[in-house]
Amino acid sequence: MTIQQHNTEEYDDPTLYDKENNLYTEDIPFLQKYASKAKGTILDIACGTGRATIPLAKSGHKIVGVDSHKGMLNEATKKANKLDLPIDWIQQDCTKLDLNFKTDFVFSVGNSFQHFLKNEDQDRLLSSVNRHLLQGGIFIFDTRFPSxxxxxxxxxxxxxxxxxxxxxxxxxxxxxxxxxxxxxxxxxxxxxxxxxxxxxxxxxxxxxxxxxRYVYPKEMERLLANHGFEVLQIYQDWQENPITNNSYSMNYVCKKVSESYNDDSILSIVK
Missing domain, CATH: 2.20.25 (N-terminal domain of TfIIb)
Known part of the structure; x- marks a missing residue:
C-alpha cells in the first residue's frame, strides 16, 4: 500500500501486528464466497502479513499479495513457506500497480483504503485496481464509517x-x-x-x-463511479447486514463496468 514514510509506525513490527490482528477472521468467509467464483488468479492489495491471503491460498485458490511494506511481506513469506503455500508476494506501490496479469477478483481488507490520505492517492489506487480487473470483475474493500x-x-x-x-x-x-x-x-x-x-x-x-483518511458514503459513491465501478452492495459488516447511520464500517462490493479515467493525464492537463 502507499503509506507515507511517517505513517508506517503501526506496521514496522510485523510480529506485533500479527499478535494483535491474526485472530480477526470475520471477513474470511465473505471473501471465500467470492473467491469460489473467481476463475483465475486472485489479487490481495495491501496484503500486509497475509492475514486474509493465506486462508484463501489454503483453500486452493491461486493468489497474489501486494504491499509496499517490505517487513510485512517478509513476515508473510515466512508464514506461507511454513505452510508450503505457493503465494506470490510482490512489493509494489498499490497506486502504481504493474502486474503481468488481469483478474476477475481483487480485494483489500483491514480498512487499508484509509491509508490513501490524499484525493490523488485514492484516484490512483482505484485507477490501478481498475486496470488490473477484467470487465465485470469484482472489487471488495472496507473502510471505517465516518460516524x-x-x-x-x-x-x-x-x-x-x-x-x-x-x-x-x-x-x-x-x-x-x-x-x-x-x-x-x-x-x-x-x-x-x-x-x-x-x-x-x-x-x-x-x-x-x-x-x-475518512470518506463519506456519497463521496465514495461518486469516487467509485468516476473510476468505472458500479457499487453492488454496501454492508456494515461481513455478515451482510445493511449499512445504517450507526454503522462502524462500510464494506463495499463493486463491479468494473468501464475503464477508469486516466488521472495522471488529467493532472497534466490541469498543470
Whole structure:
C-alpha cells in the first residue's frame, strides 16, 4: 500500500501486528464466497502479513499479495513457506500497480483504503485496481464509517482493550488518543501499549502513530463511479447486514463496468 514514510509506525513490527490482528477472521468467509467464483488468479492489495491471503491460498485458490511494506511481506513469506503455500508476494506501490496479469477478483481488507490520505492517492489506487480487473470483475474493500462517535472522540487517552503477550506473558493494556482534522478528513491516532508484569507494574510502554483518511458514503459513491465501478452492495459488516447511520464500517462490493479515467493525464492537463 502507499503509506507515507511517517505513517508506517503501526506496521514496522510485523510480529506485533500479527499478535494483535491474526485472530480477526470475520471477513474470511465473505471473501471465500467470492473467491469460489473467481476463475483465475486472485489479487490481495495491501496484503500486509497475509492475514486474509493465506486462508484463501489454503483453500486452493491461486493468489497474489501486494504491499509496499517490505517487513510485512517478509513476515508473510515466512508464514506461507511454513505452510508450503505457493503465494506470490510482490512489493509494489498499490497506486502504481504493474502486474503481468488481469483478474476477475481483487480485494483489500483491514480498512487499508484509509491509508490513501490524499484525493490523488485514492484516484490512483482505484485507477490501478481498475486496470488490473477484467470487465465485470469484482472489487471488495472496507473502510471505517465516518460516524460522529468515530470522528469526535475526546483528545485524551482512551482505554481500548487488553491482551496477553504470547512471548512474555505480560498483560498489555492498549489505549488510543485520537485527533480529527475535519478540513482534510484525517484522523490522527496514537496507540499506546503498556506492558505489565504479574504485579501489574508497567515494564514497558510503546507508542505508535498512524493517520487515517475518512470518506463519506456519497463521496465514495461518486469516487467509485468516476473510476468505472458500479457499487453492488454496501454492508456494515461481513455478515451482510445493511449499512445504517450507526454503522462502524462500510464494506463495499463493486463491479468494473468501464475503464477508469486516466488521472495522471488529467493532472497534466490541469498543470
Amino acid at each position: 460522529v462517535e468515530e470522528l469526535l472522540q475526546p483528545e485524551t487517552e482512551e482505554f481500548w482493550h487488553t491482551y496477553i503477550d504470547s512471548e512474555t506473558q505480560y498483560k498489555v493494556d492498549v489505549s488510543t488518543i485520537a485527533k480529527y482534522d475535519a478540513l482534510n478528513q484525517l484522523q490522527y491516532y496514537t496507540t499506546i501499549r503498556k506492558y505489565k508484569d504479574e504485579t501489574n507494574h508497567i515494564v514497558n510502554e510503546v507508542r505508535t502513530n498512524v493517520t487515517l
